[in-house]
Amino acid sequence: MGLIERILGVVFGSGRNVIAETAEVFRVNAENEAGRGQAMQSAALAQFSSEFKVVRRGCFDRLMDALNRIPRPAMALGTLGLFVAAMVDPIWFAARMTGIALVPDPLWWLLAAIVSFYFGARHQAKGQDFQRDLAATMASVPQVVQTVRAVEALREDAPEAGALPGPVGEMPGDNPALRDWQAARSTV
Known part of the structure; x- marks a missing residue:
């Protein structure tokens, strides 16, 4: 027993897994990689949402x-x-x-520039509002996932459909009137 214990001690070290540590030199540890990815995504979402905080707007x-x-x-x-x-x-x-036909061309160009800048600025402002809303939505994803998991856990804890209380010998959803109607329709 002492020999096997020494061999395993050499392979696995003192509480360490030498094989796993050696393998990690050639291949990334998937669990640690997922943890780093999650931390990076959380940090990016936090930074993104801090840029687009909702600001109370005044009357003006x-x-x-x-x-x-x-x-x-x-x-x-x-x-x-x-x-x-x-x-x-x-x-x-x-x-x-x-x-209108008497309006000179430079005035039409000026009008076109003003309208283009107005709609361009409006488009940019709406795009930034959209990004702000998207950041807020993405920041709420972990809470939504947690809520969905809680609801799914409730579904797993729910009793089976056949275990619901009801009259003796009658399954839930068993409707005598419906059964009579189906029997009458099948004879026609």
């Missing part, structure tokens, strides 16, 4: 947001209004379009 910010929402619906409704005006009063519409 809410007013500016409301004003920023006006141009797109105004342009869409204005364009539809022009179509209606063209059908209702073609002469009035022709006079207005003649006036």
Whole structure:
């Protein structure tokens, strides 16, 4: 017994696993790798969510947001209004379009630049809001996973469907009226 104990002591060392330590030189320890990956992902999510903290907005910010929402619906409704005006009063519409035809090209370019910058900035702001919401959602993933596991554990602890209390000799879901109706339908 002493010889086998010495051989095992050489192989496994004093409480260490020499084989596992040697194998880790050539192959990554999967458990430690998963732990490092989880720690890195948690740190990245924490950093990402700290960048996009929800800030309480004041009255001025809410007013500016409301004003920023006006141009797109105004342009869409204005364009539809022009179509209606063209059908209702073609002469009035022709006079207005003649006036628009007199607008010089540099003014049209300026309008195009303003509209492009407005919609570009709006698109960027909405994209950042989306990223902030996504970061908040991703930060809540561990809590959701824990809740799902708790619900699944409740399902495992629930009694089987046949073990539910009911009248003697009657299975849950066994409906005499339904059974009679099915029997009547099968004879027809």
